Amino acid sequence: MDLSYTDEQLxxxxxxxxxxSDKYDISERIRITASDEGFSRENWSxxxxxxxxxxxxAEEDGGIGGTSVDTMLLMEEFGKGLVVEPFLPSVVxxxxxxxxxxxxxxxxxxxxGTIDGSLISxxxxxxxxxxxxxxxxxxxxxxxxxxxxxxxxxxxVLNAQSADKxxxxxxxxxxxxxxxxxxxxxVDAPAEGLKLKNYPTIDGLRASEVSFxxxxxxxxxxxxxxxxxxPIIEKITQRAILALSAEAIGAMEVLYQDTISYxxxxxxxxxxxxxFQVLKHRMTEMFMEHSLAKxxxxxxxxxxxxxxxxxxxxxxxxxxxxxxAGRFVGExxxxxxxxxxxxxxLRVAHYFKRLMVIDSQFGNADHHLSEFIx
Amino acid sequence: MDIEFSAEDLTFQEDVRTFIKENLPAGMEMWxxxxxxxxxxxxxxxxxxxxxxxxxxxxxxxxxQRYIFDMEMGRNSTPPxxxxxxxxxxxxxxxxxxxxxxxxxxxxxxxxxxxxxQGYSEPGAGSDLANLRTRAELTEDGKHYIVNxxxxxxxxxxxxHWIFCLTRTSxxxxxxxxxxxxxxxxxxPGVEVKPIITLGGSHSVNEVYFTDVKVPxxxxxxxxxxxxxxxxxxxxxxxxxxxxxxxxxxxxxxxxANAGTVKVGDGTLMDLPRFKNKIGELxxxxxxxxxxxxxSLASVSAGSDPGPESSIMKLKGTEIQQRISLLNLEAAGxxxxxxxxxxxxPGFAKAATGGYLGGRATTIFGGASEVQKDVxxxxxxxxxx
Ligand SMILES: Cc1cc2nc3c(=O)[nH]c(=O)nc-3n(C[C@H](O)[C@H](O)[C@H](O)COP(=O)(O)OP(=O)(O)OC[C@H]3O[C@@H](n4cnc5c(N)ncnc54)[C@H](O)[C@@H]3O)c2cc1C
Numbered sequence: 001m002d003l004s005y006t007d008e009q010l011x012x013x014x015x016x017x018x019x020x021s022d023k024y025d026i027s028e029r030i031r032i033t034a035s036d037e038g039f040s041r042e043n044w045s046x047x048x049x050x051x052x053x054x055x056x057x058a059e060e061d062g063g064i065g066g067t068s069v070d071t072m073l074l075m076e077e078f079g080k081g082l083v084v085e086p087f088l089p090s091v092v093x094x095x096x097x098x099x100x101x102x103x104x105x106x107x108x109x110x111x112x113g114t115i116d117g118s119l120i121s122x123x124x125x126x127x128x129x130x131x132x133x134x135x136x137x138x139x140x141x142x143x144x145x146x147x148x149x150x151x152x153x154x155x156x157v158l159n160a161q162s163a164d165k166x167x168x169x170x171x172x173x174x175x176x177x178x179x180x181x182x183x184x185x186x187v188d189a190p191a192e193g194l195k196l197k198n199y200p201t202i203d204g205l206r207a208s209e210v211s212f213x214x215x216x217x218x219x220x221x222x223x224x225x226x227x228x229x230x231p232i233i234e235k236i237t238q239r240a241i242l243a244l245s246a247e248a249i250g251a252m253e254v255l256y257q258d259t260i261s262y263x264x265x266x267x268x269x270x271x272x273x274x275x276f277q278v279l280k281h282r283m284t285e286m287f288m289e290h291s292l293a294k295x296x297x298x299x300x301x302x303x304x305x306x307x308x309x310x311x312x313x314x315x316x317x318x319x320x321x322x323x324x325a326g327r328f329v330g331e332x333x334x335x336x337x338x339x340x341x342x343x344x345x346l347r348v349a350h351y352f353k354r355l356m357v358i359d360s361q362f363g364n365a366d367h368h369l370s371e372f373i374x
Numbered sequence: 375m376d377i378e379f380s381a382e383d384l385t386f387q388e389d390v391r392t393f394i395k396e397n398l399p400a401g402m403e404m405w406x407x408x409x410x411x412x413x414x415x416x417x418x419x420x421x422x423x424x425x426x427x428x429x430x431x432x433x434x435x436x437x438x439q440r441y442i443f444d445m446e447m448g449r450n451s452t453p454p455x456x457x458x459x460x461x462x463x464x465x466x467x468x469x470x471x472x473x474x475x476x477x478x479x480x481x482x483x484x485x486x487x488x489x490x491x492q493g494y495s496e497p498g499a500g501s502d503l504a505n506l507r508t509r510a511e512l513t514e515d516g517k518h519y520i521v522n523x524x525x526x527x528x529x530x531x532x533x534x535h536w537i538f539c540l541t542r543t544s545x546x547x548x549x550x551x552x553x554x555x556x557x558x559x560x561x562x563p564g565v566e567v568k569p570i571i572t573l574g575g576s577h578s579v580n581e582v583y584f585t586d587v588k589v590p591x592x593x594x595x596x597x598x599x600x601x602x603x604x605x606x607x608x609x610x611x612x613x614x615x616x617x618x619x620x621x622x623x624x625x626x627x628x629x630x631a632n633a634g635t636v637k638v639g640d641g642t643l644m645d646l647p648r649f650k651n652k653i654g655e656l657x658x659x660x661x662x663x664x665x666x667x668x669x670s671l672a673s674v675s676a677g678s679d680p681g682p683e684s685s686i687m688k689l690k691g692t693e694i695q696q697r698i699s700l701l702n703l704e705a706a707g708x709x710x711x712x713x714x715x716x717x718x719x720p721g722f723a724k725a726a727t728g729g730y731l732g733g734r735a736t737t738i739f740g741g742a743s744e745v746q747k748d749v750x751x752x753x754x755x756x757x758x759x
Contacts, residue, residue, distance in 0.1 A: 128719060131638050131707050155719060156708045177639075199714025202574065202727055207711065209718060268502035278744050334734050338500050338742060339527045339579075342572045342735050349573050353731070356703070360710040366648045 079250025448620020
């Protein structure tokens, strides 16, 4: 057993930390999120140059050959910086799908384009009636000759407005909740019949409601086996949960540390707030929640690298704990900052909102607890 | 002991229910027809100022009637009044203000033509309110105070015509003793309001700066140096009001209805044990809190103080409000993240997100929870300072 990072990984971490401390303070983030696309293309190119976008891809696909452990390291730092660039949808979600199931041509185009920063992609999977069940898919792919025609609607598609390619889960056979019969398609954006309703999310990111009205795709745009996408989607979900969890760990660390510094410096009743025992205990609890969640994040990530099947249950436990700990740390960071915690001016509010959104994605704490105990 | 309301109270309850049925504007008219609603309440015999005593035009409800009144209004989610005038300043003016001040300010407060805001908190004086530093200096002729300083977190200062303020007139002796209660018009050129944007991008609170604002002594409420005593009495009013028990009863029903529209598998979110448990816990606790309010009312009816039970109302009431808002947030699922101009996903989702975020403030304002617990420990449980 070895729970330490390698020298290479430590170098990577240094470079991310340096980038964030140089380029990513909260006012810069606010400026970026207010821009048209809600993220910075300039940062995205820098990520490509620094090799971060190549991190999880296999060497034979032009990547660096990292594992989920490397992604964890990166996402934890991104969480500390509250980075908004579309790493999760492009690299983690679509990247996982193509790496796992893409054809040689798809790998060359999508992975190649992702690594060099020229192509942005996202995954459209969620449907309103399905809530957190990703096998509940009614978006339909009708086969006609050499083509498929997609019709339906997907929700909360991250960065869809900026995406060159949208990976879509659609039903090619079976009933609306069957695991069998779901197929993944790559859709070029824009495309005829593809409509986007773009909006900001509460944590400053961008998402879209995406509707498909007979959008035409070729057979070459199918990713993985026809009707057999469920295991790929599960893999994407696992990787996304691990990445989001690591991001949440980073965000929680900032929150408890900011709360410590704030209460040390803010005086009421002639004392720094940090003198009051109830607040000391609260901050100790925030630290403990963070620490336990971090342990489970490491465990689940390392298990996933070894054997994804074994990691399943731990990943449910992890997402539950991330939701619970994130809520506790976030809410108390706000509470202990008093009125200041309510303002958009301090970064606390932004980290708190990010944690709130992370819990809502890929199944919230309740959802994963039920999965964990079932 | 008798758990039933008396026959008179039951008649009163019927009366309130009928009144609401006949007068409450439906749906969106709740907002456009607010004025007519308050007018109807006024005509009914001072129901627009339900907590005011008879001599000031209030209905003179008994404590039980007030409880029933609040319950029926809350459960029907009737349009709220802005709290600062009717609920907060008015009782102070009635108890400590001069006859002239009462005649001058109460009518505008009552008919809603004059908006007030509350200028207590300062950057250095939050939980430790007595630490406030906004200075009010009497001019040599004794006719004016010159006010300099800064308030913060002033809710609705940007639409207020007047601000009631705690100011420092003396720095000698205990901090609580040099505080004076002043009424200041917001259109004075020395008053400047700067917005503060809070979680989710809303603007309700502000910073208010005073630069050489000249306030006539007629605008001082009560005696110089007694402002703290006056304000403390008022804070008790504020805190009881902040528990929002009846609104929570309404909000919980609404949360259940919302969750009932969220499909999960073959059923809805309301069928999931974990979610149902949380609803059940809240229902039980709310039931207990409601009866706690009744116990406290009973002591008042019997002629004594609200009783130690009342101190837990704000603490527990706001905690429950937050937990209900969390249920809505959870029910919204992934749509909790959406923050566009148009609603995305279920119709309640955007309000759920806004409500959850905005609701974080309820355990901060009007006495932050941690500090409230200190107060209870000291005053109710006699646990030292
Ligand atoms: C939305 C909103 C609206 C408001 N509206 C108004 C208004 O209209 N007018 C007005 O005057 N004010 C208003 N306030 C201000 C409000 O009353 C203060 O925020 C509140 O008193 C807390 O003060 P603070 O923000 O300075 O926090 P602080 O006093 O700095 O407290 C920060 C944290 O420390 C804790 N703490 C402080 N002292 C102790 C202690 N001794 N022991 C243990 N813990 C402690 C608190 O509980 C809190 O968690 C509003 C605030 C908000 C958020």
